[in-house]
Amino acid sequence: MNITVHHLEFSRSTRALFLLEELGVDYEIVRHKRNKGGRAIDDDLRKVHPLGRAPMVVVDGKPLVESAAILEWFVEDSGIEGASRLGPPSRELKQDYRFFLHYGEGSVMPVLIIRLLMERVKTAPLPFFIKPIARRVADGVQDQYSNGEIARHFDFLDDWLSTREWLLGDTFTAADIHIMYPVAAAKKLHVEDRPHVRAWWDRLAARPAFKRAIEKGGPLTPPR
């Protein structure tokens, strides 16, 4: 099996690296940079798939896109030995597994993105007479649409993890790999005061496969 990961720096594609390191299979990395505005420089990516997005993993010439769908393919359909151990540990936990694979990008990331964009508005180089108003607008959007939601997601995760070692209990799964990214994107702000999320993060970051993924792909988020 010929596996190529299109890896965008500081991005969701670290999920694919983490997964492949857990599986212990060989793969190649094609590296993509972000531009100054934080966007992917995606012309190269578009040659491989019209959406031009990372992560993209090409397996024997076939591009796979959407990070959760990539994880699902490897776990369920790749035929790689031992891959299914990263899937739901039991039939009873299958729905929780599915939930987390949708929840990460479908619910948590959108509100984190809104917050991030509004932070960029607040720190953008704007004329002095515009800056305080831009800040007021951005604060208003955050107050109304992101701050409360983000807090609620992290309260939910903290409560969930208060009785579990990993998201699905005793077994580390692709759900943990998936939720790694929103937790990293939320950074200290929402993690430090959630002891169970923090403890889960420390366990996750201690995994040899995680360390190798970061060595090969670089940090999950840009340096401040």
Next chain:
Amino acid sequence: MNITVHHLEFSRSTRALFLLEELGVDYEIVRHKRNKGGRAIDDDLRKVHPLGRAPMVVVDGKPLVESAAILEWFVEDSGIEGASRLGPPSRELKQDYRFFLHYGEGSVMPVLIIRLLMERVKTAPLPFFIKPIARRVADGVQDQYSNGEIARHFDFLDDWLSTREWLLGDTFTAADIHIMYPVAAAKKLHVEDRPHVRAWWDRLAARPAFKRAIEKGGPLTPPR
């Protein structure tokens, strides 16, 4: 099987209604309203699940959340007769099916939400000396983060649907039910000039199950 749909007006929960109408099973609807700011009034919902979100479908006392995970459960695990016909029509199409079930909320909705929030900023009741600056900020965010992305998603969908009756080919599936919502949320703006998306929408809206879902749940988006 006892099925209750917590249906929030003008929302993703129309997906659950559409699915259940396609399956032809009995279910109850508990209706939830949005407040003036467009947010769910979610205290009731939180009594059923800590995230307090719609759609939520309670099956024999067990709450299911995240709309794609709800669709997947009914198609794959409910045991309802004929439900699997809404799943991937073949093994070859399984990854495309998975892709669309993640793509709808993971990629298309976030940029539509950014656009929507910025539209709200532009039309918010603000003092006259603030309004033009708020508008400038909102336009800037849309230019940089949502307009181009939205256009690209709809170009991709239009191209995809140029050779297919439904998203997975000849067979209507839960992928169509899922993508219904972002296409409705984009409204005329991005649909009118994409003939293949428009034709797909017309086919979808002509389905008796869709019509019954709208009759029972009301329109997908609020009246302007």
